[in-house]
Amino acid sequence: MTASSALPTHFGVYGGQYISETLMPLLHSVTAAYETARQDPAFWNELEYYFKDYVGRPSPLYYAANLTRELGGAKIYFKRDELNHTGAHKINNCLGQALLAKRMGKKRIIAETGAGQHGVATATVCALFGLECTVFMGARDVERQAPNVFRMKLLGADVRPAQTGAQTLKDAMNEALRDWVARVDDTFYLIGTAAGPHPYPTMVRDFHKVIGEETKTQMLAAEGRLPDTLVACIGGGSNALGLFAPFLEDAAVRMIGVEAAGKGLSSGQHAASLSGGKPGVLHGNKTYLLQDDDGQILDAHSIAAGLDYPGIGPEHAYLHDTGRVEYVSATDDEALAAFQRLCRSEGIIPALEPSHALAHVLKIAPTLPKDHLLVMNLCGRGDKDIFTVAKALGFNLK
Amino acid sequence: MSTLAAVFARRTRPLFIPYIMAGDGDTLARLDDLVAAGADIIELGMPFSDPAADGVTIQEAGKRALKAGMTVAGALDIVRQFSSKNKEIPIVLMGYYNPVLQYGEERFTRAARQAGAAGALIVDVPPEEDSALAAACTSGDIDLVRLLAPTTPPERVRFIAGRASGYLYYVAVAGVTGTQAITIDTVRDKIKVLRQQTALPLAVGFGITKAAEAAAIAAVADAVVVGSALVKAAQDSPAAFKKLATELAEAIHGAGA
Numbered sequence: 001m002t003a004s005s006a007l008p009t010h011f012g013v014y015g016g017q018y019i020s021e022t023l024m025p026l027l028h029s030v031t032a033a034y035e036t037a038r039q040d041p042a043f044w045n046e047l048e049y050y051f052k053d054y055v056g057r058p059s060p061l062y063y064a065a066n067l068t069r070e071l072g073g074a075k076i077y078f079k080r081d082e083l084n085h086t087g088a089h090k091i092n093n094c095l096g097q098a099l100l101a102k103r104m105g106k107k108r109i110i111a112e113t114g115a116g117q118h119g120v121a122t123a124t125v126c127a128l129f130g131l132e133c134t135v136f137m138g139a140r141d142v143e144r145q146a147p148n149v150f151r152m153k154l155l156g157a158d159v160r161p162a163q164t165g166a167q168t169l170k171d172a173m174n175e176a177l178r179d180w181v182a183r184v185d186d187t188f189y190l191i192g193t194a195a196g197p198h199p200y201p202t203m204v205r206d207f208h209k210v211i212g213e214e215t216k217t218q219m220l221a222a223e224g225r226l227p228d229t230l231v232a233c234i235g236g237g238s239n240a241l242g243l244f245a246p247f248l249e250d251a252a253v254r255m256i257g258v259e260a261a262g263k264g265l266s267s268g269q270h271a272a273s274l275s276g277g278k279p280g281v282l283h284g285n286k287t288y289l290l291q292d293d294d295g296q297i298l299d300a301h302s303i304a305a306g307l308d309y310p311g312i313g314p315e316h317a318y319l320h321d322t323g324r325v326e327y328v329s330a331t332d333d334e335a336l337a338a339f340q341r342l343c344r345s346e347g348i349i350p351a352l353e354p355s356h357a358l359a360h361v362l363k364i365a366p367t368l369p370k371d372h373l374l375v376m377n378l379c380g381r382g383d384k385d386i387f388t389v390a391k392a393l394g395f396n397l398k
Numbered sequence: 399m400s401t402l403a404a405v406f407a408r409r410t411r412p413l414f415i416p417y418i419m420a421g422d423g424d425t426l427a428r429l430d431d432l433v434a435a436g437a438d439i440i441e442l443g444m445p446f447s448d449p450a451a452d453g454v455t456i457q458e459a460g461k462r463a464l465k466a467g468m469t470v471a472g473a474l475d476i477v478r479q480f481s482s483k484n485k486e487i488p489i490v491l492m493g494y495y496n497p498v499l500q501y502g503e504e505r506f507t508r509a510a511r512q513a514g515a516a517g518a519l520i521v522d523v524p525p526e527e528d529s530a531l532a533a534a535c536t537s538g539d540i541d542l543v544r545l546l547a548p549t550t551p552p553e554r555v556r557f558i559a560g561r562a563s564g565y566l567y568y569v570a571v572a573g574v575t576g577t578q579a580i581t582i583d584t585v586r587d588k589i590k591v592l593r594q595q596t597a598l599p600l601a602v603g604f605g606i607t608k609a610a611e612a613a614a615i616a617a618v619a620d621a622v623v624v625g626s627a628l629v630k631a632a633q634d635s636p637a638a639f640k641k642l643a644t645e646l647a648e649a650i651h652g653a654g655a
């Protein structure tokens with residue numbers, strides 16, 4: 001039996017469905033449900049309604065005049081998904097998957113979260129649609145991200161600390177998979193990034209595509225042509241795919257994904273799966289992973305909790321190998337500097353995740369001509385990060 | 399006929415298949431205990447950093463094994479040492495895909511056969527993704543043991559059985575290893591249905607902790623797998639491990655399907 005879907009299950013050699021037999025029939029049913037929903041205009045109409053009136057889409061494409069002037073090169077635009085309800089791009093995907101779960105008659109949603117952004121977005125849509133919500137979060141992250149834990153609780157979610165492993169995002173994902181396999185009848189697993197077994201990487205990309213589609217329309221209106229370069233940060237890579245996907249066929253558009261180099265690629269303490277990892281299988285898909293010679297998965301490190309994952313979405317692995325997208329990295333220190341720069345230059349406090357993308361923009365913008373159109377996905381706002389940043393900069397908030 | 403198929407073909411009573419984790423304590427000593435207790439086939443776990451299909455008991459065993467330095471090569475070495483003196487008891491290597499993939503699938507199956515292993519059971523590789531692994535098992539001349547679950551629909555049972563060799567492992571409860579109790583009647587009914595869909599021998603595991611449960615399952619299955627309960631007992635003491643293994647073996651062998 002092959003998957004009942006017309007959607008491809010792999011991206012080149014990456015992706016797939018590497019999962020225990022108990023979950024396979026469930027994945028087939030999610031695939032079939034998504035295959036039907038994606039061909040149903042009513043599904044997209046409902047999603048668009050929530051995008052507009054609940055999330056506040058379209059998010060603006062903002063010309064950053066100050067930063068452009070200071071850097072003296074490319075015209076810099078920000079796709080402002082940080083202005084979305086719940087403060088990041090994550091809500092796009094959560095709404096899409098929650099609507100699918102409702103169609104499938106599922107009453108209970110589970111999710112994994114690292115920084116808590118996906119957990120908050122999931123708890124939000126569950127409150128909206130009256131679904132039971134359980135969020136798995138590494139015990140260490142529960143400690144590090146207390147405000148988001150409280151937000152999830154306010155929204156009615158049950159937050160379960162994952163005590164295993166390094167007690168961060170990958171352990172939360174393991175716990176979510178363990179819960180799912182024991183609750184196959186009533187539970188829908190709402191994965192937060194463009195990774196995991198098929199159909200998740202495809203589905204998550206499709207729900208975030210709105211980012212790139214809006215960008216295309218907005219840039220054509222503002223400049224009368226397509227952008228020259230797109231830049232986005234990569235953890236699992238959902239915000240980047242959302243921006244990139246509608247431009248993949250536009251060969252002249254250059255795309256750059258920025259991974260988290262943590263304390264430096266040579267330090268061994270980073271989260272750059274493409275630059276510092278190799279292909280393997282984890283959490284249901286084949287992709288680039290940080291791992292040792294025996295195939296044991298290593299702990300990732302990044303100051304941005306949302307990038308702190310030892311893998312990457314399988315479509316990025318594919319786009320990396322084909323060369324369509326360039327992948328670079330930025331360190332914790334570079335991201336911190338970029339974070340502060342944006343606060344002062346534009347009056348925008350960015351999340352630490354897109355601060356990595358910004359760090360790369362700061363490097364390349366001065367080298368590009370003044371008519372070069374550069375778009376960076378400002379995929380999250382920094383309110384959640386002020387404690388981390390304060391600590392890194394030596395401020396005492398207490 | 400493969401080694402595993404032969405063990406089932408000549409069986410006169412239900413088989414006892416215990417599971418232990420390579421590198422969790424004195425593995426060779428525990429393997430000897432299992433042989434003395436009456437094990438017919440042994441599943442030897444290879445630890446993985448992210449055992450998403452396992453409950454806390456086997457997670458912890460894997461963690462202890464990794465901390466003690468266990469690797470794929472190390473597990474193969476244990477098989478080699480064990481098989482050099484125990485030619486009659488086949489070993490099935492059980493684990494997750496990534497360590498095998500990094501070791502090299504072909505290299506792994508060949509080394510496994512050379513070491514004396516008879517099969518491999520890789521929990522996160524469904525038939526949809528198994529072409530390379532299945533080819534490696536064929537060329538290495540070991541069985542690729544396949545899983546069936548309570549959620550597996552009838553047409554999929556036939557699809558999986560069509561690709562399986564040796565025996566089929568029926569995961570008796572939807573969940574992770576060692577956490578939920580098994581419901582004997584449900585499993586018994588399910589086995590009857592599975593019998594109509596495949597002629598391959600059926601081993602049943604997940605959630606079996608006590609001799610009485612093992613006996614009840616053995617009355618309808620070809621083999622009974624017990625893992626977490628043994629791993630837990632080994633943590634208590636070698637004596638507790640031996641005692642449980644012996645009780646399980648006697649219960650299963652006495653059940654007579």
